[in-house]
Amino acid sequence: MSALRVHHIGYLVKKIEKAKQTFELLGYRTEQDVVYDDIRKIDICFMVMGDCRVELVSPVSEDSVVAGLIRKYKNSPYHICYETDNYEAAYAELTASGFLAIDTPTPAPALDGRKVVFLTSAAVGMIELIVPA
Ligand code: NI
Numbered sequence: 001m002s003a004l005r006v007h008h009i010g011y012l013v014k015k016i017e018k019a020k021q022t023f024e025l026l027g028y029r030t031e032q033d034v035v036y037d038d039i040r041k042i043d044i045c046f047m048v049m050g051d052c053r054v055e056l057v058s059p060v061s062e063d064s065v066v067a068g069l070i071r072k073y074k075n076s077p078y079h080i081c082y083e084t085d086n087y088e089a090a091y092a093e094l095t096a097s098g099f100l101a102i103d104t105p106t107p108a109p110a111l112d113g114r115k116v117v118f119l120t121s122a123a124v125g126m127i128e129l130i131v132p133a
Contacts, residue, residue, distance in 0.1 A: 001097075002090040004082040007130060008046065008053040011077050012070050016043045016058040019075070023047045023054060035110040040065040044110040055081070055110075079118070081128035091129060094119055105131045 013019035016034055024030070028047035035044050041064035045056040057078075059067045069078060084090040095101065098121060105115035108130075115131040 001093050002084050002086040004084050004090060007081045007083045008055040009077050010055045010057055010079040010081060010128065011075075012066060012073055013056050013058050013075050014070060016045055016056050019056050019058070020045055020047065023056070028054065032110065036060065037109045039106060039109070042066055046110070079126040079128050081116070081130065083130040083132075085132075087129065087132050091117070094127075094129075098122070099127070102126070 011019075020030065020034075024047075026049070028049045030045065031048045031053065032046040036042075037044055041059065041061050043056075043058045043060055047054045047056065057066055059065075059070055061067070066078075082090075099119040100121075102118045102120050105117045107113045108116045111130065114133050117129050117131060118126055119129065120126050
């Protein structure tokens with residue numbers, strides 16, 4: 001497998017400001033304040049502690065991509081995002097190993113418009129891959 005590096009842990013939250021305050025209480029600092037992603041209808045905020053980056057994700061409307069997930073999982077981590085120096089090879093290896101793409105590369109406003117793609121595995125659930133610009 002092409003080397004992957006963890007970029008962030010995606011964390012579903014119902015109330016992003018309260019979640020932000022609570023992560024601050026835990027010792028995280030705000031790396032990037034709340035950004036609205038109008039493609040996915042979510043608010044996003046990046047928090048960091050040491051090498052760990054958490055992406056708070058909160059649905060803004062009922063047609064948000066995560067509206068169904070938050071009903072099921074409540075406030076909870078739900079994906080790990082990876083970056084890699086060799087995206088094409090990593091994507092090919094993941095899909096050959098049983099990961100199914102659940103969307104196509106789509107711009108992520110909270111990541112300076114870089115594209116991301118989500119894949120799912122029966123064994124480990126959802127992952128996200130950053131597509132290099
Ligand atoms: Ni993410």
